[in-house]
Amino acid sequence: MVIMVIGSAGRGLSPDTITLMLASAVMGLGVAMMQPSLPALLPRWLEPKHLAIGSAIYMNGMLMGEFIGAGITLPVLMPLMDDSWRATLLAWSLPALLVAAALFLPRREMARPVKKPAWLPDWKNPLTLRIGLLLGLSGSLFFGLNAYMGNILEQQGNFDMLADALFWYNFAQVIASLVMLKMARYWVGLKGPIMVMATCSILGTVGTVVFTGWWSIASATFMSFTAGILLILLVALPPVLVESRETGRLSAGNFLVGYTVAFSVPMIGGLLADWGNDARYAIIFIIAYCALVLPLTFTLDLKRQKGQPES
Numbered sequence: 106m107v108i109m110v111i112g113s114a115g116r117g118l119s120p121d122t123i124t125l126m127l128a129s130a131v132m133g134l135g136v137a138m139m140q141p142s143l144p145a146l147l148p149r150w151l152e153p154k155h156l157a158i159g160s161a162i163y164m165n166g167m168l169m170g171e172f173i174g175a176g177i178t179l180p181v182l183m184p185l186m187d188d189s190w191r192a193t194l195l196a197w198s199l200p201a202l203l204v205a206a207a208l209f210l211p212r213r214e215m216a217r218p219v220k221k222p223a224w225l226p227d228w229k230n231p232l233t234l235r236i237g238l239l240l241g242l243s244g245s246l247f248f249g250l251n252a253y254m255g256n257i258l259e260q261q262g263n264f265d266m267l268a269d270a271l272f273w274y275n276f277a278q279v280i281a282s283l284v285m286l287k288m289a290r291y292w293v294g295l296k297g298p299i300m301v302m303a304t305c306s307i308l309g310t311v312g313t314v315v316f317t318g319w320w321s322i323a324s325a326t327f328m329s330f331t332a333g334i335l336l337i338l339l340v341a342l343p344p345v346l347v348e349s350r351e352t353g354r355l356s357a358g359n360f361l362v363g364y365t366v367a368f369s370v371p372m373i374g375g376l377l378a379d380w381g382n383d384a385r386y387a388i389i390f391i392i393a394y395c396a397l398v399l400p401l402t403f404t405l406d407l408k409r410q411k412g413q414p415e416s
Contacts, residue, residue: 114198246310
């Protein structure tokens with residue numbers, strides 16, 4: 106988290122474009138280290154029966170932070186910072202140091218300390234690739250449609266609806282995280298909810314390109330909602346399925362695969378959209394990837410791995 110703060114705050118102090126990009130890369134490095142660490146901390150801090158709700162709580166915090174940060178920066182925070190984007194970045198970044206300091210507060214350790222935890226992804230574990238590819242499904246749909254929403258609406262002649270579309274699209278993720286606060290203990294670790302949410306996410310994306318106007322926006326919002334639930338269901342799996350010393354490496358492998366897919370699939374779709382001069386080509390390519398990996402939801406083995414205590 107400290108590395109993330111240094112990079113994020115450093116963007117506000119950057120004298121030129123190159124430094125700004127380097128600071129952003131440092132911030133991204135901090136995020137990349139922090140995200141797989143969170144699932145690994147859960148079995149150390151929480152009793153096994155609370156792992157699912159613990160995942161839902163921290164994912165709710167992350168999604169709420171994204172939505173609130175994007176929503177109040179321009180209308181609220183920047184006027185308070187005299188419309189300085191540099192001061193605004195500092196104002197958002199430095200409070201995270203308080204969260205880093207809070208990690209040193211006294212707590213009960215629910216798991217025995219591990220002298221040498223494993224962090225490199227275990228590619229022999231089939232869950233590393235399978236969960237990662239499904240994370241890529243969720244990420245490709247959400248980030249891809251978010252990126253091409255303006256192009257889709259412009260082709261439909263509804264570009265004036267973009268602000269409303271993006272608001273509801275991103276707000277749906279917040280609602281998904283709130284739903285999971287209630288349902289996590291019932292859904293996490295089950296194959297059925299993963300299958301349903303992955304299928305609904307794909308159908309919502311199809312509706313976005315098939316329909317126009319508010320029906321298209323409603324389809325995109327539905328996709329965002331179901332993809333948000335799918336994201337939490339998948340991120341919550343490592344602490345439930347493997348012992349505490351293996352949680353970090355499984356999460357790291359899942360995020361490595363998932364974010365690689367979530368970056369590359371929409372990018373390739375964008376190349377196709379440029380080639381065909383049609384933004385729908387990008388979304389269709391993303392849908393094709395998702396349809397290809399959807400069968401993984403039917404074959405996931407979500408039994409706690411051999412030798413692990415039941416949770």
